[in-house]
Amino acid sequence: MSGRDDSRDSTESVIEVRGLVNRFGDHVVHDGLDLTLAKGEILGVVGGSGTGKSVLLRSIVGLKRPSQGDIEVLGTNLSTLDDAERSRVDRRFGVLFQQGALFSSLNLQENVALPLIEHAGLARDDAEYLARIKLSLVGLSPEAALQSPESLSGGMIKRAALARALALDPDILFLDEPTAGLDPIGAAAFDQLIKTLRDALGFSVFLVTHDLDTLNAACDRVAVLSQKRVLVADTLDKVARTDDEWVQEYFNGPRGRAAASSSDRE
Numbered sequence: 001m002s003g004r005d006d007s008r009d010s011t012e013s014v015i016e017v018r019g020l021v022n023r024f025g026d027h028v029v030h031d032g033l034d035l036t037l038a039k040g041e042i043l044g045v046v047g048g049s050g051t052g053k054s055v056l057l058r059s060i061v062g063l064k065r066p067s068q069g070d071i072e073v074l075g076t077n078l079s080t081l082d083d084a085e086r087s088r089v090d091r092r093f094g095v096l097f098q099q100g101a102l103f104s105s106l107n108l109q110e111n112v113a114l115p116l117i118e119h120a121g122l123a124r125d126d127a128e129y130l131a132r133i134k135l136s137l138v139g140l141s142p143e144a145a146l147q148s149p150e151s152l153s154g155g156m157i158k159r160a161a162l163a164r165a166l167a168l169d170p171d172i173l174f175l176d177e178p179t180a181g182l183d184p185i186g187a188a189a190f191d192q193l194i195k196t197l198r199d200a201l202g203f204s205v206f207l208v209t210h211d212l213d214t215l216n217a218a219c220d221r222v223a224v225l226s227q228k229r230v231l232v233a234d235t236l237d238k239v240a241r242t243d244d245e246w247v248q249e250y251f252n253g254p255r256g257r258a259a260a261s262s263s264d265r266e
């Protein structure tokens with residue numbers, strides 16, 4: 001077991017994590033973690049609770065400074081950047097957090113317009129016009145664009161948060177448990193939406209999930225976090241054949257078999 005993710009070395013990568021170490025006091029969460037996100041792929045990141053999926057995401061998007069190791073994003077080593085350079089890289093990310101909080105005092109169109117006004121310097125009218133286009137991309141109508149988040153379903157709020165993450169046309173989209181809290185039909189539609197948008201817009205996706213249906217429906221590769229590093233990163237078929245207790249229980253237990261057979265039927 002090498003703990004390395006070298007299966008995409010021959011393709012262009014947008015994220016290269018090498019030798020990542022993350023500690024909180026004495027608690028070592030990552031210890032020499034390697035991971036690659038290839039350009040244009042949807043990578044599902046899975047692992048047991050507390051294996052450090054969110055900490056990994058937060059390290060890459062700059063919310064957690066790594067204890068050691070290198071993170072190269074879009075060809076730039078993040079540890080070498082000053083604040084201004086860092087914020088230029090950040091603008092190429094779209095992030096949808098699990099609690100993808102929208103501002104409840106703003107309607108959807110105003111929520112999506114906000115990054116366009118704050119980070120791209122657009123005038124309000126132009127930003128709201130673009131926001132309506134982004135909202136329609138994720139399947140939300142001009143009528144929904146004028147509603148406040150509080151009056152909408154969980155699925156619509158997720159879509160609006162996705163539209164906001166896409167506001168600045170990111171190269172890399174980070175999603176933390178995007179289908180958590182959605183009913184199975186809403187979750188399946190969201191998986192399909194991510195795939196459709198990736199195909200249309202060409203961004204790369206780093207997707208933390210527990211949802212086996214999402215892995216089956218949307219992900220090109222799956223990375224398993226275990227023992228403080230990436231145990232394996234490969235196609236779902238190959239990952240599911242990895243000789244590891246957690247992997248076997250997760251992918252080949254009753255829920256894993258059900259998810260695999262429902263994706264076969266599609």
Ligand SMILES: Nc1ncnc2c1ncn2[C@@H]1O[C@H](COP(=O)(O)OP(=O)(O)OP(=O)(O)O)[C@@H](O)[C@H]1O
Pocket residue numbers: 024029047048049050051052053054055056
């Ligand atoms: N700010 C923090 N301070 C101290 N410990 C932290 C902090 N953030 C995360 N941790 C610890 O790091 C470990 C990994 O947390 P993380 O949230 O990344 O796990 P996860 O794999 O995303 O889990 P889950 O699937 O339950 O969401 C956990 O043991 C957590 O308690």
